[in-house]
Amino acid sequence: MNQRIDAALARILPRVQKPARYVGGEYNQTVKELSGVDTRMAFCFPDTYEIGMSNLGLRILYGIVNRMEGVWCERVFTPWGDMEDEMRAAGLPLFALESHDPVGDFDLIAFSVGYEMSYTNILTMLDLAGIPLRAADRKGLHHIVFAGGACTYNPEPLADFMDFFSLGEGEESTVEIVNCYRSAKRRGLSKEEFLWELGKIPGVYVPSHYVHSYKPDGTLEAITPLAGAPEKVTKRIVQDLDKAWYPTEPIVPMTEIVHDRMNLEVMRGCIRGCRFCQAGYTYRPVRPRKPETLYEQAVHALEFSGDSEITLSSLSTSDYKYLEPLTDRLTEYCAARNINMSVPSLRADNFSRDLMLKLQKVRKSGLTFAPEAGTQRLRDAINKNVTEEDILKTCEIAFAGGWNNVKLYFMLGLPTETDEDVIGIGDLVYKIYNTWKAHAANKKRGVRIHVATAFFVPKPFTGFQWERQITPEEYLRRCRLLKEHMNNKSVEYNYHEAKLSELEAVLARGDRRLGAVIEAAWRRGAKLDGWMEYFDYDKWIAALDECGIDRHFYTTRGFGSDEILPWDSIDPGVSKRFLLRERERAYRSEITPDCRHGCAGCGANRLLECGVCDP
Amino acid sequence: MSRLLFAKEGAAIWSSHLDLMRALMRSFRRAGIDLKHSQGFTPHPELSILMPLSVGVESQCEIAEFTLAEGCVLPPEEIVSRLNPVLPAGIRALDCWEGGRKAGKLAWLRARLTLAYEESEARDPGSGDGGADSPTPPRSAQNDRLEALRELFARPSLTVEKHSKKGPVETDIAPMIRELTVSAAAGDAVVIEAVVAAQNPTLNPLLLVTAIETRLPEYKPAQVRCRRLELYDEDMQVFR
Incomplete structure (x- = not known):
């Protein structure tokens, strides 16, 4: 343990909130003898410990890198504001949780980025580590900074800060990247030489190898790869999930994290194709794990960690092919040991209703639906294939079975949305309330219907990647309209912060010019933007002004279908042609059947060696 | 009812009383020691700590009280020897015994x-x-x-x-x-x-x-x- 840092920590920790998140030492963290380590990697998650430790990608890559001999991967999270202040006052640099050594001593600084509003946290962390923010200011192989994760499918807003990006699933590519780095260090390569070597690894995107030029109207004129750089970089995937390493011996946090339970990933990808959903497109192709593999992983991880809760996770777990055999075996195992099993993202269909009742034997969790839109027309337009009938039927069974708590998630500002669609949400909620009145097992306890609306943010690599975002004012008008149509005291309505979603839209579809804006906002004190305690819209508006960037260019303008998009150098599997087709179908409120009812030809199957999805 | 005497030191002192409860429950599971669970809709293991400890305070005299599940018969020494290898850093089981003085x-x-x-x-x-x-x-x-x-x-x-x-x-x-x-x-x-x-x-x-x-x-x-x-x-x- 680093003694200088520990002495400073002993003074600081009594004064900060939740100090346990800054000390490490959890059960089964990886500690290596430095004499046997030639390469040190700091796995940085640009959010708090509680969020970061709940991230499956971190758990997987931490394990995979630490399985490599001679390489030690440690964890680093963003300190909360009180801790950041204390660290700066004490001159304490950002340190890694395992060794407490300064991050500035590490070779590879990796960021896992899953949320646009965490971009400033990356700068906070680099700055606290004493590492130059911009890639161009970092010379040599000493600090190589890179990023991966869901946000990096549009890497451009972070291009100034990152030496390279690792696109898609990192199980294999991260090992290749680390080995490429070790070889470069041994051979004494320059940073430039190393980046060219690295660029040969599939899935690695080196932004400095691409020149972006703009037209007078601000749209992209061209993206020109330097000689030797590929036109497009295709994301990496794991071919066989049953053979992929999985963290069945996880770190067990000493303080409560957001997802404080064993996470069993049953499949990757989603068969549904909701047109607004970036994960639904970018996690394709659909690949399930075998139920035998999953059962073994679950039992091993539960016994190893001592967790008393397990969740079957994926983008749409009720679409997991072998859900029934898996849950049959697992409920038996769990019930005998007082372990609670939860299956999130269940759809409102017949099988899910049976499963819901089965799970209730262990513990009754809340009932949650995400219809996303209030009318069937709009649900068809966004390809959210859930019907009012399904929702009401499921509610009926649940209310009769004693549930009295429903959560409903919607989006406002979806393409083609009219006031009729907004009012439609109120109508659906009213029907759910009437269903409760007609079928409740016990009316004395009342019913709580929680309605939440999010502000639609168009994301890259979705059927809606070209769409306009409505203004925050218009969003709030629609929120008020909805509220007027839901005056029932059993209904609780919450809506997302409009300004936050507006900036999220700017960053999500941002180009390279946004790097300066992110830095300017951060210099003005923007940090932990995803947290309402810290989010400060004015700092961002001032930063946009300072850089001469008009936010509406990225939000209300909409992108032309023939426009060069900032993320055009990236190939996530699904083709642009397919996404355009999905957009056209949305305008006609025409659904696209899920992958199992006929292949829609998205193109993601090209990534599979066998060429067949969902085996 | 049994009692466990344990120490809380090092990195572990920064976790709260509730965090410690969760950590102990998980440690018992890891050690393969089945605790008796309460009845009802959300069964909880019968485990409590006599005197909650403030965050940041060390101790060499913490006492936890627990009840083994029916059918789980283990001598107290074995509870200590099973727990120690699976406890998080800074928590050490020191002693274990059946019964004990009234908490009052x-x-x-x-x-x-x-x-x-x-x-x-x-x-x-x-x-x-x-x-x-x-x-x-x-x-x-x-x-x-x-x-x-x-x-x-x-x-x-x-x-x-x-x-x-x-x-x-x-x-x-x-x-x-x-x-x-x-x-x-x-x-x-x-x-x-x-x-x-x-x-x-x-x-x-x-x-x-x-x-x-x-x-x-x-x-x-x-x-x-x-x-x-x-x-x-x-x-x-x-x-x-």
Whole structure:
């Protein structure tokens, strides 16, 4: 343990909130003898410990890198504001949780980025580590900074800060990247030489190898790869999930994290194709794990960690092919040991209703639906294939079975949305309330219907990647309209912060010019933007002004279908042609059947060696 | 019902009482020791901790109470030997026994406060990293400080503002202190060892520091280290 840092920590920790998140030492963290380590990697998650430790990608890559001999991967999270202040006052640099050594001593600084509003946290962390923010200011192989994760499918807003990006699933590519780095260090390569070597690894995107030029109207004129750089970089995937390493011996946090339970990933990808959903497109192709593999992983991880809760996770777990055999075996195992099993993202269909009742034997969790839109027309337009009938039927069974708590998630500002669609949400909620009145097992306890609306943010690599975002004012008008149509005291309505979603839209579809804006906002004190305690819209508006960037260019303008998009150098599997087709179908409120009812030809199957999805 | 005596030190001191409960429950599962669960809709394991410990405080005398599940028969020594390899860093199982004194018989707690001043470090004298045994050159500033602190804790009444759920409350802590010594330690540090009320009401030893901060602000320490040493009954017999 680093003694200088520990002495400073002993003074600081009594004064900060939740100090346990800054000390490490959890059960089964990886500690290596430095004499046997030639390469040190700091796995940085640009959010708090509680969020970061709940991230499956971190758990997987931490394990995979630490399985490599001679390489030690440690964890680093963003300190909360009180801790950041204390660290700066004490001159304490950002340190890694395992060794407490300064991050500035590490070779590879990796960021896992899953949320646009965490971009400033990356700068906070680099700055606290004493590492130059911009890639161009970092010379040599000493600090190589890179990023991966869901946000990096549009890497451009972070291009100034990152030496390279690792696109898609990192199980294999991260090992290749680390080995490429070790070889470069041994051979004494320059940073430039190393980046060219690295660029040969599939899935690695080196932004400095691409020149972006703009037209007078601000749209992209061209993206020109330097000689030797590929036109497009295709994301990496794991071919066989049953053979992929999985963290069945996880770190067990000493303080409560957001997802404080064993996470069993049953499949990757989603068969549904909701047109607004970036994960639904970018996690394709659909690949399930075998139920035998999953059962073994679950039992091993539960016994190893001592967790008393397990969740079957994926983008749409009720679409997991072998859900029934898996849950049959697992409920038996769990019930005998007082372990609670939860299956999130269940759809409102017949099988899910049976499963819901089965799970209730262990513990009754809340009932949650995400219809996303209030009318069937709009649900068809966004390809959210859930019907009012399904929702009401499921509610009926649940209310009769004693549930009295429903959560409903919607989006406002979806393409083609009219006031009729907004009012439609109120109508659906009213029907759910009437269903409760007609079928409740016990009316004395009342019913709580929680309605939440999010502000639609168009994301890259979705059927809606070209769409306009409505203004925050218009969003709030629609929120008020909805509220007027839901005056029932059993209904609780919450809506997302409009300004936050507006900036999220700017960053999500941002180009390279946004790097300066992110830095300017951060210099003005923007940090932990995803947290309402810290989010400060004015700092961002001032930063946009300072850089001469008009936010509406990225939000209300909409992108032309023939426009060069900032993320055009990236190939996530699904083709642009397919996404355009999905957009056209949305305008006609025409659904696209899920992958199992006929292949829609998205193109993601090209990534599979066998060429067949969902085996 | 059985009891487990354990220590909480190192990185583990920064986790809260609830965090510790979760960590112990998981550790029992990892050790393959089945606990009895409560009946009802959300069954909870029967495990509790006698005296919740504040965040940042070390202890070598924590007691947890638990009930083994029916059919889970294990000698107490085996519970200790099974737990230790799977406990998180800083938590050590020290002893285990069946039964035990009624919790209501717990009366006194011995604690040690190590106060560090200026740039000196609060090293715990008991942990073998220097401390009380090392000779400290007599310095007048240190002597003044010791004298002032001894005088403070010799007062017949010593009211301190305590933060309760209903806001600040004035409490006289003097009657809740049974014994107290102030001594010098290495590097200009001061060690206060005290026997204070463990319950009805409890005196959090850190309130002794609050008393210094409010009554003798010039002797406010730069850093405090607090460690629970032992639990006693009304007759100062070790409580188990």
